[in-house]
Amino acid sequence: MTPDTPARRVLVVDDEPSIAASVAARLRAEGFVVDVAHDGPAAVSHAADEPPDLVVLDVMLPGFDGLEVCRRIQAVRPVPVLMLTARDDETDMLVGLGVGADDYMTKPFSPRELAARVHALLRRVERSAPSTPDPSAPVLLGELEIDHAARRVSMAGEPAHLTPLEFDLLTALAGRPREVHAREVLLQRVWGWTTGPGAPTTRTVDSHVKALRRKLGADLIRTVHGVGYALEVPR
Structure with a gap:
């Protein structure tokens, strides 16, 4: 980010306040604007009110789970999603990827590593976004x-x-x-x-x-x- 570039907004969704606070603090230190939600309905509401550039999303949430949150957010607009899983379960990973997640991390994780993943996902989105229409045929x-x-x-x-x-x-x-x-x-x-x-x-x-x-x-x-x-x- 340059001084002239608006800060990217990240929505952090985790029902464990200590984890959400730790992730939010690290991302704010990296220059992001961070919103926090602790359950499924609040996450969807936050995403509607303040559309995020990226979502850090725990799978296990009260209200409805992270998979349903991902489905609902992606149905409105595509946004990069980094899912957090409590176990290294390939089924959880595949289901998460199937509903629109871009990457996943298994708890416990390093906030520094998570911040690096967030930066990498946003760079990838910027690279893939076409600046001009592509005239080439399918x-x-x-x-x-x-x-x-x-x-x-x-x-x-x-x-x-x-x-x-x-x-x-x-x-x-x-x-x-x-x-x-x-x-x-x-x-x-x-x-x-x-x-x-x-x-x-x-x-x-x-x-x-x-x-x-x-x-x-x-x-x-x-x-x-x-x-x-x-x-x-x-x-």
């Missing part, structure tokens, strides 16, 4: 159609509702179909992260690939064990 790869200008995807003529991060991952794979893309390369290219302390693990890539397979078909993306993934389309 890309056809077999039954897969990718419209970069509209950021829309369809499979066999049926629209697929992808999250912004899923779209970016798909286009990274589709840029060189049939070529194997290493997980570490995808993590850097799509998430803007290099591997190292504090960075998301390559399991983040695996979870998003599973979400894409669920929406576009299990055979579309091939796993190359120990390396990464390739988009399988007809030659």
Whole structure:
């Protein structure tokens, strides 16, 4: 952020006051405007009254859970969501990604690492936002159609509702179909992260690939064990 750039607004949602306060304090120290909510209805109300640029969202909440909060917020406008899970449960992660979350962290976590993830998600959104309309025609790869200008995807003529991060991952794979893309390369290219302390693990890539397979078909993306993934389309 520069002095002329308005501060980004982050909504922190957690029913544990100590965790919410710690996260909020760290993000305010990083220059963000932070709103805090402690239950599902309050989170949705905050997002409607003061639309956030990013949401840090706990899965387990009173009122209704974080998954429902994510659904309701994303139904109004797309916004990056970093989900917090109390356990390293892949099912929770996949469900969260399926309703529109972009990344996840497992408790306990470092507020410093969380702040770094927030910065990375916002940078990714800025990179993916087109400054001018893209005049290029949609890309056809077999039954897969990718419209970069509209950021829309369809499979066999049926629209697929992808999250912004899923779209970016798909286009990274589709840029060189049939070529194997290493997980570490995808993590850097799509998430803007290099591997190292504090960075998301390559399991983040695996979870998003599973979400894409669920929406576009299990055979579309091939796993190359120990390396990464390739988009399988007809030659």
